[in-house]
Amino acid sequence: MGLAAGEPxxxxxxxxxxxxRSGELFCEQVAVAEIASAVGTxxxxxxxxxxxxxxxxxxxxxxxxxxxxxxSVKSLSNIHILKLLASAGSGFDVVSGGELERVRAIGAxxxxxxxxGVAKTDREILDALAADIGCFNxxxxxxxxxxxxxxxxxxxxxTVALRINPDVYDPQTHRYTATGKKATKFGVDIDQAEAFxxxxxxxxxxxxxxxxxxxxxxxxxxxxxxQAITKTLPVIQxxxxxxxxxxxxxxxxxxxxxxxxxxxxxxxxYAEPIVPLLRDTGLSITLEPGRFIACNAGLLLTSVQYVKQxxxxxxxxxxxxxxxxxxxxLYGAQHxxxxxxxxxxxxxxxxRPDYAAPEGETVDIVGGVCETxxxxxxxxxxxxxxRGDLAAVFSAGAYGFVxxxxxxxxxxxxxxxxxGDRFRLIRRRETHDDLLAPEHEV
Ligand code: LLP
Numbered sequence: 547m548g549l550a551a552g553e554p555x556x557x558x559x560x561x562x563x564x565x566x567r568s569g570e571l572f573c574e575q576v577a578v579a580e581i582a583s584a585v586g587t588x589x590x591x592x593x594x595x596x597x598x599x600x601x602x603x604x605x606x607x608x609x610x611x612x613x614x615x616x617x618s619v620k621s622l623s624n625i626h627i628l629k630l631l632a633s634a635g636s637g638f639d640v641v642s643g644g645e646l647e648r649v650r651a652i653g654a655x656x657x658x659x660x661x662x663g664v665a666k667t668d669r670e671i672l673d674a675l676a677a678d679i680g681c682f683n684x685x686x687x688x689x690x691x692x693x694x695x696x697x698x699x700x701x702x703x704x705t706v707a708l709r710i711n712p713d714v715y716d717p718q719t720h721r722y723t724a725t726g727k728k729a730t731k732f733g734v735d736i737d738q739a740e741a742f743x744x745x746x747x748x749x750x751x752x753x754x755x756x757x758x759x760x761x762x763x764x765x766x767x768x769x770x771x772x773q774a775i776t777k778t779l780p781v782i783q784x785x786x787x788x789x790x791x792x793x794x795x796x797x798x799x800x801x802x803x804x805x806x807x808x809x810x811x812x813x814x815x816y817a818e819p820i821v822p823l824l825r826d827t828g829l830s831i832t833l834e835p836g837r838f839i840a841c842n843a844g845l846l847l848t849s850v851q852y853v854k855q856x857x858x859x860x861x862x863x864x865x866x867x868x869x870x871x872x873x874x875x876l877y878g879a880q881h882x883x884x885x886x887x888x889x890x891x892x893x894x895x896x897x898r899p900d901y902a903a904p905e906g907e908t909v910d911i912v913g914g915v916c917e918t919x920x921x922x923x924x925x926x927x928x929x930x931x932x933r934g935d936l937a938a939v940f941s942a943g944a945y946g947f948v949x950x951x952x953x954x955x956x957x958x959x960x961x962x963x964x965x966g967d968r969f970r971l972i973r974r975r976e977t978h979d980d981l982l983a984p985e986h987e988v
Pocket of ligand 1: 799
C-alpha cells in the first residue's frame, strides 16, 4: 500500500491508502469516483487507516519517552477526525476558543489538551480554565499576568508552560511557516526564560511547570529539534537547581510529510537522535504533530469544468480553487495533481508533484476565483483532461479544508471519511443559505 519496497520494519517512510487499481484511484477499498458521484465535487476525502497509521507511527517511534501526543487541531479540525484520533488515545493542541470548542464537542480528555497562541482573549482563557485543560502554553509576560488574574477570579489553578524561541530553524522551511527564530511574534527569547521564571515561577494561580517550543512547519530533519533541545536542557537544569518545579517539555510539531514520496524523514529518523537527549531527564514530553498525521491522509477531489487555450497556455479549469486549497498560492506549495481515472494502459503517477505523464500535455490547473493567482498548479504535464473528468490533489489532508475561505461567495467543500470499504460524509457541502444566514439573522 504505497510502501517503498525493502523498507526495514519500524522505519517506514510516509505511506498512505490511496492507490490506483486497474487505472482507478481508490481510497482504502472505495473508488474515489464513487464518492464524487455520491456527494459531488469539490470534496476532501480522508483515509482513516492513514490517519491512524501515522498517529501510531509517531507514538511508536518516541515510545521510550511515553510522550503525550497532542494532534494539532489547526491542521485538520473536523470533529469526526478528532473523534477518531481521540479514540486512538490522542490529545490535542488548540490555538483558539473555536478549536477548544471542537475538542470539547467530542468529549476529549481535557488533561491532554494544550493551548498555544499569542492572542488568547479573556473569554478563551476562561473557557479553557473551566474546561480544566492540561496546559496553557504562554507566549508573553502580559499574557501570563492576565492568565493568573483570570485563574484567581475563576477560582482555578492553571498549569503553564512558557513558550520559548530557541532561535534555530530549518533552512528548508518556508519563511511564512518558520516560527522558532528569534524575531517572531511567538514565545519569548530563550535568554529571557530564567528571568521569566524568576518573576512568575512561584505564582499561586498559574503554575509555571514547563517549557514549550515549536520550530516551524514542516521541518525536514531532526537536527533543528536536537539543537533546540540541546539549548533548552541547560536552562531547565539551572531552573531545577533553583527549585523551580519543572516537569514538562513540549517540543511542538513540525514533523514533515510527503508532498513528494521519500523526501521526509520517517518518525524513527526524528526520534533516534531526540530520544537519547530526553531519556533520563524525568521530563514529561509532549509532541504536537499535525501535518505528519493528516497531510498524506487526505486528498481534494475536483472535477474539470472547462479546458481552454489562451496566450499559448493550456488551462484546465476545475471546480476547486484557491478558496479550497490555498497552499499553492500562499506558499508556492507543490501538490501532485492527477486524474482519478487513468487513460487505458497508462501507469499510475510517481508520487511527486513534478511527475510528467508520458505523452502528457503541459497545463495549468486553475480554479474559478476572480484572481490571476487562483491556481492549484502550473506547468504540469498531465494526461489529457476533459470536461467532467475527476482529478485528485494529493497530500491535502493538512492545512487544506481548514484554510478554506468563502471568497467570491463560494460555499466550502464537503468532507468525507473512508474506513475500509465504507465512506461517510463528515461535513456536508455548504449551501448558499449557509453563506447568507448570518446576514439574514441580524
Ligand atoms: N504546534 C504549534 C504551536 C504550531 O504553531 C503548529 C503549526 C503545530 C504545532 C503543528 O505543526 P505541524 O506538525 O502540522 O507541522 N499553514 C501552513 C502551516 C502552518 C503551521 C502553523 N503551526 C501550511 O499549510 O504549511
